[in-house]
Amino acid sequence: MIMRKVQIDHRRPRYAIDSIDHALRTLHLLRDTGAVRVSDVALKLGIAPSTAHRIMAMLVYQGFAVQDDSRRYLAGPALWAPVMTSQRTATLIEVARPILEDLSREVGEIINLSVRVGVHSRVLLTVGDLDPTADDDRTGRVYPAHSSASGRALLALEPDALLERLFVGRSAKAYGSALTKADLDELATEIAETRRRGFAVCDEEVQRGVAGVAVPVSTPDGSACTIVVLLPHGRLKQLRRDVGKIDLLFAAKRRLSESLVGAVGNNGLVE
Template sequence: MENNLYQKPAYVLGSVDKVLQLLQLLRDTGSIRLLDAAHELDVSPSTAHRLLSMLVYRGYAVQDDGRRYFAGPAIGAEAAASTATLSVKNAVLPYMDELAAETGESVSLMIRVGLDVRFLSTVEGHNVSCVGDRRGAVLPAYKTSGGKAMLALLDEVSVARLFRAEERTVDIAGLLHELRLIRRQGFAANVQSAERGISAVGVALQGHEGWVGALAVASPSKRFEAHVRSGLIGRVIGARKRIEADLFQHREVQLAASV
């Protein structure tokens, strides 16, 4: 396949080029400070901050307590399975709309690729300060409610093998204990383990040939306990049952993910 690597396009989009340069810096250096990024791009610190903030929002960068930016999980993420198609996302969308309207919170559809989850779609809620659009985000599966719900569908040997293969540092014994509980109760919860101030309830979606993805409702943690008391878990489980009955069982729509 021909690759005109050094041929500059006739029309250069400056802001896009700056973002791509930032991605290259994060990939090649591992981390960068705001002032260094501004110097490398020859832009003001405020402009560099806006660009880096968008990379953080989309998972291509993360920021530590020392305000240094590091390459985020989205940079090195594997390609998702080709069967995760737009048609499937569109088929699930009405159920996500309904759940977002019922809860007032944001609803996301995701798949698992290895030990990460990919957010395929988000319907934002109408409540104040609801969780924003997570489309395209990549997060560790064992830190998210939907990811844990999908991991719980694997046997313990397979889960342990995944972590050994990808050399992730995690409390395997503690995670396996949590996955047993998730299998028994039929849902998973995440209380600020993936994102500070955000909590969620998630369920795995399964079709004829095993698990297919996950559905999660996320809210600011300050509202999460009240949502649980008012029946959030039952609503999410109910949405899963309707999706599986109406779509996956009757129409045999499949949304695959690689193991």
């Protein structure tokens, strides 16, 4: 079999957009050097420090960078997340959308559909009364699984030994996901509570002022996703005490699980 040569045109586009070029080159720096400062980005790209600072702020906002205690910027979870291109993902979103939209109207909150990819939780879909100026649409965002409601709900479906493999040891340190013993013990306690009550809770651990309540949904191919209710921190206690709304969340879980079983017979949820 003759392999066809792949031709890549590296010429600068005629109508290049400098701001996008700068952001993409900064992603290369984060990926290949491990850590950068604003001054490094400004020097490497030949731009003003104020421009470099704005670029880094947007990359942090979108999860492509994080800032450590010494004010260096490191590669964020969105930069490490693997590409998802399967028909399974498209079918999952298609089946879940009307169910999540109904739930959003019923509980009056924004709803996410999320999955776990290793140590990360990824948002596949956001529905509800979204305000684009308030960072409501989280579609595509990637969050640490151990601190997000979605990630905790999905980790609760796994054996306890998986926590050690994901968050302890040389591999976890290499990928920046290692937890201290105290943090791991806290996560184990939270997962035990999640299994007991049937839903996971996140209260400002991912984003200041934002809380989440998530239920896991098993899918026919043996994997799982979550339905997450997002709400302001101040409304979390009220939601947890509202038996009617919690029942609606579990009803949406059952409806999605049953609908996914039906989707297998139509166009196949499993690749």
